[in-house]
Amino acid sequence: MSRRRPGTWPDSLVRWYRRNRRDLPWRRETTPYRVWISEIMLQQTQVATVVPYFERFVARFPDARSLAAADVADVLKAWEGLGYYSRARNLHRAAHVVARDCGGELPCSVEQLAGLPGFGPYTTAAVASIAFGLPFPVVDGNVLRVFSRFWAIAGDVRSTRIRECIRTRLADAIASQRSPSDFNQALMELGARVCRPRDPDCGGCPLAQECEALQRGLTRDLPERQQRRRIPHLRVAVGVVWNNGRFLIARRGLDQMLGGLWEFPGGKRERGETLAETAVREVREEVGLDVRVVRRVCTVRHGYSHFTVTLTVFECELRCDPAQLRCTRPTAWITLAETDRYAFPGVNRKIFAVLRRC
Numbered sequence: 610m611s612r613r614r615p616g617t618w619p620d621s622l623v624r625w626y627r628r629n630r631r632d633l634p635w636r637r638e639t640t641p642y643r644v645w646i647s648e649i650m651l652q653q654t655q656v657a658t659v660v661p662y663f664e665r666f667v668a669r670f671p672d673a674r675s676l677a678a679a680d681v682a683d684v685l686k687a688w689e690g691l692g693y694y695s696r697a698r699n700l701h702r703a704a705h706v707v708a709r710d711c712g713g714e715l716p717c718s719v720e721q722l723a724g725l726p727g728f729g730p731y732t733t734a735a736v737a738s739i740a741f742g743l744p745f746p747v748v749d750g751n752v753l754r755v756f757s758r759f760w761a762i763a764g765d766v767r768s769t770r771i772r773e774c775i776r777t778r779l780a781d782a783i784a785s786q787r788s789p790s791d792f793n794q795a796l797m798e799l800g801a802r803v804c805r806p807r808d809p810d811c812g813g814c815p816l817a818q819e820c821e822a823l824q825r826g827l828t829r830d831l832p833e834r835q836q837r838r839r840i841p842h843l844r845v846a847v848g849v850v851w852n853n854g855r856f857l858i859a860r861r862g863l864d865q866m867l868g869g870l871w872e873f874p875g876g877k878r879e880r881g882e883t884l885a886e887t888a889v890r891e892v893r894e895e896v897g898l899d900v901r902v903v904r905r906v907c908t909v910r911h912g913y914s915h916f917t918v919t920l921t922v923f924e925c926e927l928r929c930d931p932a933q934l935r936c937t938r939p940t941a942w943i944t945l946a947e948t949d950r951y952a953f954p955g956v957n958r959k960i961f962a963v964l965r966r967c
């Protein structure tokens with residue numbers, strides 16, 4: 610694909626955005642910090658879900674200094690339910706860098722932004738353009754879908770070749786724009802609301818006049834569908850180990866998936882084990898306690914980005930002195946009423962609801 614001058618579509622796109630943009634809290638008061646928080650929250654997450662989280666988060670941590678000063682457990686608690694918790698841990702790490710090295714303000718150079726934890730090419734371009742007006746185009750899944758249609762590009766849009774081709778053309782287009790911020794937000798808005806994955810609203814699209822897919826009747830065929838990878842499924846058992854009306858939880862290591870969140874001791878079933886045997890073994894291996902399964906509480910399914918899990922929960926009673934507890938990670942004995950003080954993966958909230966009914 611050759612480089613060519615953008616047509617009139619960038620101006621049409623920005624005009625459309627200015628007439629149709631949604632009233633969102635991070636657009637009402639635009640500071641680099643608020644742009645940053647909103648862009649991190651919006652990754653993989655719907656706008657409607659993000660809005661209340663955003664408002665609570667910036668009320669609790671109004672700037673990079675207050676975020677840096679917070680305990681990571683409080684940041685994870687504020688993030689609880691939003692998923693992809695590495696985003697929260699990276700925000701916290703980046704806030705430390707900003708507070709320590711940049712006087713508490715996000716730097717306005719692309720090189721410095723790109724060096725912060727959690728700043729990949731998309732976030733760097735989004736913050737640089739929206740917060741500082743720098744001409745770097747955002748390229749994410751939505752943008753790739755829109756322009757695979759607009760320029761009728763065949764092939765796997767996730768491939769480096771096509772991604773870079775689209776980025777290069779968008780860089781040409783944004784360079785001529787007076788407001789790189791509006792241009793990028795217009796791209797995001799168009800991908801979310803008009804050029805949708807299944808039913809693009811071509812009748813309401815500001816790019817329709819120049820859209821090659823529309824002119825060639827290819828809007829349903831692009832982007833080309835790639836074969837989905839089969840994602841693994843895990844069978845996991847966990848133990849709710851009671852002691853004097855309290856049960857045991859352990860905090861996951863910060864470098865693990867769901868790092869910093871709390872969980873019941875448990876793990877993957879090994880070959881030849883029953884799930885009850887898995888729970889007993891995992892409790893012994895993880896926290897050094899001998900337990901006996903009293904009953905199965907529930908079985909819940911949960912999906913993560915790279916796998917799905919069926920998790921079976923067993924209530925267990927101690928067969929040893931609780932002082933034998935040995936764990937390299939932080940642990941706590943808590944009541945059901947105290948669960949709100951800790952950040953848990955979403956699947957645990959389902960389990961607590963069942964335990965409360967027991």
Ligand code: SF4
Pocket residue numbers: 755758759803804805809810811814815816817820821822823828
């Ligand atoms: S005209 Fe239709 S297919 Fe083309 S960019 Fe607009 S919404 Fe997408």
